[in-house]
Amino acid sequence: MSHPFRRTSQRGFSLLELLVTLFVVVLVTSLVTLNVGGGAGDYELEGQVDELLDTATYALDEAQFLGWDFGLLIVREYSRDPSYTLQWLERGPDRWSAPRSGKDVFAELELPPGVELELELDGVLLQQDVFSPREELPEPQIVFYSSGETAPGNLVIRASDTGDLLWRVEWDLLGNFRALHRGEESEFDES
Incomplete structure (x- = not known):
């Protein structure tokens, strides 16, 4: 005999269990998204670092080929949002000036606001005022x-x-340049 009011065992998840699981997934996803970073600003800075490396390598090659010196002037711009400008120069007979050739390669590079620079040459950390030249x-x-x-x-x-x-x-x-993201070597670097 079968009982019409007999309970069969339940299968599946309750609505409450599904909602809790969905909430946890959304929470974890939002935390991961926040930790990844700003996105566009990171890519912009990475592109500028790559451009700096490429131009520096080109400047060293041009210096050897043409027989005159090139230089990189880093200037801190003080405005509403302080930023840094990287300017390429060429040594002339009397003074440094903008390069006469390769103007498209030696374009001025402006780093995005929100970054600070530290420059070390020959093992000596230069003071911040080196980025604020007083000479014309x-x-x-x-x-x-x-x-x-x-x-x-x-x-x-x-x-x-x-x-x-x-x-x-x-x-x-010898001017062998390399960029280290967050100061660490990439797993794809061969050296």
Whole structure:
């Protein structure tokens, strides 16, 4: 005999269990999204670091090929949002000036606001006032000599609000440049 009011065992999940699971998934997803970072600003800075490396390598090659020195002048712009401008220069007979050739390659590069720079040359960390030249025609901080050499050093890019290391650009005496994201070697680097 079968009982019409007999309960069969339930299968599946209750509505409450499904809602709790959905809430946990949404919470974890939002936390991961927050930790990934700003996105567009990171890609912009990465592109500028890559452009800096490519242009520095080109400047060193041009210095050897043409027989005159090139330089990189880093200037801190004080405005509503302080930022840094990287200007390429060429040593003339009397003074440093904008490069006469390769104007599209030696374009001025403006780093986004919200970063701080630290420059170290020959093992000496330079003071921040080196980025605020007082002369009308300042000399560049980094020089690429026609002999194919440059003073070894590194340029550290930090987030100005947190002090977190974003990029470290380093080079040796022969101008072998490399960029280290957050100061660490990439797993794809061959060296």
